[in-house]
Amino acid sequence: MLPDPNDELQAYAEAHTSPETDLLRQLNRETHVQVLAPRMLSGQLQGRLLSMISHMVRPRRVLELGTFTGYSALCLAEGLLPEGELHTVEQNPEQEDRIRRYVAAASLTGRVHLHIGDAAAVVATLAEHAWDLVFIDADKINNALYYELVLPQVRPGGFLLIDNVLWSGKALPSYPLKAADKDAHAVRAFNDMVQQDARVENVFLPLRDGLLLVRKR
Numbered sequence: 048m049l050p051d052p053n054d055e056l057q058a059y060a061e062a063h064t065s066p067e068t069d070l071l072r073q074l075n076r077e078t079h080v081q082v083l084a085p086r087m088l089s090g091q092l093q094g095r096l097l098s099m100i101s102h103m104v105r106p107r108r109v110l111e112l113g114t115f116t117g118y119s120a121l122c123l124a125e126g127l128l129p130e131g132e133l134h135t136v137e138q139n140p141e142q143e144d145r146i147r148r149y150v151a152a153a154s155l156t157g158r159v160h161l162h163i164g165d166a167a168a169v170v171a172t173l174a175e176h177a178w179d180l181v182f183i184d185a186d187k188i189n190n191a192l193y194y195e196l197v198l199p200q201v202r203p204g205g206f207l208l209i210d211n212v213l214w215s216g217k218a219l220p221s222y223p224l225k226a227a228d229k230d231a232h233a234v235r236a237f238n239d240m241v242q243q244d245a246r247v248e249n250v251f252l253p254l255r256d257g258l259l260l261v262r263k264r
């Protein structure tokens with residue numbers, strides 16, 4: 048049987064992308080062994096992209112919605128300025144100990160602030176911040192809510208990254224979407240909304256499950 052070209056492409060891209068640090072590899076492995084739905088973790092290819100973007104932006108203030116086990120937070124923190132800080136929000140308290148353990152192992156305690164709670168509620172408490180870089184990766188049905196809450200807090204010229212905008216291919220018009228699939232309809236509507244939003248410029252990267260890069264004008 049011929050190899051699936053998508054698998055081969057993914058493997059080739061991973062083989063020509065810098066490897067994870069030992070700590071990220073350990074977190075990736077631990078998440079796959081101990082946590083439900085480990086495929087939510089960004090992984091090597093997207094993680095290295097998040098790190099690369101963070102190094103390009105050199106942010107002072109980073110916000111992440113949807114920490115999961117902390118993998119993407121550690122990647123995004125790699126490009127922080129020395130005085131920079133990252134705030135990350137996770138609603139599942141079961142992840143708290145693991146996230147704090149890995150943040151400490153990365154020597155980021157004091158610079159990475161974990162908020163256990165609902166993303167919209169926590170964002171409202173962080174209104175004084177001017178974000179340089181925001182990663183929206185929580186419950187996809189609320190992408191538009193988070194985007195509208197956060198965009199006024201992003202500095203002009205700042206960036207937002209939104210994950211899973213392909214939603215396993217269900218975002219594509221040819222996919223026979225069921226009327227009841229609310230998440231997929233929300234992802235489609237959100238992608239269309241950003242495309243029409245004159246406040247931003249955007250690039251849709253078909254990497255992994257789709258990553259939308261947005262720059263506030």
Ligand SMILES: C[S@@+](CC[C@H](N)C(=O)[O-])C[C@H]1O[C@@H](n2cnc3c(N)ncnc32)[C@H](O)[C@@H]1O
Pocket residue numbers: 087088089090112113114115116117118119120136137138139164165166167184185186
């Ligand atoms: C796709 S995972 C995040 C993956 C992580 N950013 C990474 O790349 O490794 C989504 C996370 O968002 C969390 N989440 C879902 N709804 C949320 C909400 N309303 N507020 C905060 N976190 C939420 C889930 O518990 C889950 O851990």
